[in-house]
Amino acid sequence: MKNSLKVERAKKDMTQAELAKLVNVSRQTINAIESGDYNLSTILALKISKVFQVNVNEIFLLENKDL
Amino acid sequence: MKTNYLLPQKFKTIGIAMLVPTLLMAVLFLFYDFEFPFLDFRVFSIINDPIMGDTEHFKFIEDNITNELIAVFAILSLVFIAFSKRKVEDELVANIRLKSLLGATYINYLVLLFCILFFYNFTFLWVMMFNMFTLLLFFIIHFNFKMIQLNRK
Numbered sequence: 001m002k003n004s005l006k007v008e009r010a011k012k013d014m015t016q017a018e019l020a021k022l023v024n025v026s027r028q029t030i031n032a033i034e035s036g037d038y039n040l041s042t043i044l045a046l047k048i049s050k051v052f053q054v055n056v057n058e059i060f061l062l063e064n065k066d067l
Numbered sequence: 068m069k070t071n072y073l074l075p076q077k078f079k080t081i082g083i084a085m086l087v088p089t090l091l092m093a094v095l096f097l098f099y100d101f102e103f104p105f106l107d108f109r110v111f112s113i114i115n116d117p118i119m120g121d122t123e124h125f126k127f128i129e130d131n132i133t134n135e136l137i138a139v140f141a142i143l144s145l146v147f148i149a150f151s152k153r154k155v156e157d158e159l160v161a162n163i164r165l166k167s168l169l170g171a172t173y174i175n176y177l178v179l180l181f182c183i184l185f186f187y188n189f190t191f192l193w194v195m196m197f198n199m200f201t202l203l204l205f206f207i208i209h210f211n212f213k214m215i216q217l218n219r220k
Contacts, residue, residue, distance in 0.1 A: 024157070025157040025158065025159065026155045026157055026159070026160070028159065028217050028218060028220055029157050029158070029159040029160075031220050032159055032217070032220070035220075038159055038162065040158070041158050044158060
């Protein structure tokens with residue numbers, strides 16, 4: 001799964017720590033999601049999309065290898 | 068994220084505080100046969116199989132409980148350290164914890180399989196004794212190593 005979390009953060013001029021605080025996780029968790037080291041839960045994906053006010057699949061996209 | 072099955076954070080400190088004297092007592096007991104004389108008690112045993120004599124069931128026996136106390140405190144302190152909450156608990160930490168438990172279980176039983184095949188007689192009894200604690204020990208080492216790696220990122 002790839003994601004455009006970094007881009008969405010940049011649009012809102014938001015740091016990893018700020019996003020982490022808004023969705024109630026650690027900064028390391030946001031970093032692990034952005035770098036593709038961790039596949040987040042549906043609940044967290046929904047929380048993040050709510051923060052950026054976009055649909056989940058505008059931030060998180062399935063790759064061919066996931067299918 | 069709900070982490071209902073973890074102990075409160077302060078249990079880690081309690082666990083460490085309990086582990087230090089327990090380890091000291093374990094060394095004294097294992098290498099110098101040290102026992103507290105005031106811990107001689109009449110205890111209830113379900114099965115008692117002495118070296119000399121017949122097997123007894125459901126009887127009160129005389130025993131020094133130093134070794135039992137060491138084992139109980141060692142298990143409790145390791146469980147407290149292993150399964151207490153961290154300052155920040157989120158789904159990534161829960162994921163790492165689960166993976167570490169799986170990794171520790173694999174390592175523990177690989178080591179045990181090796182010992183079953185290559186250690187015999189009294190040495191194997193020592194292995195079985197340490198094996199009571201190694202799963203928790205491997206988990207604590209694995210999990211904390213992974214958390215240090217994560218915090219460096």
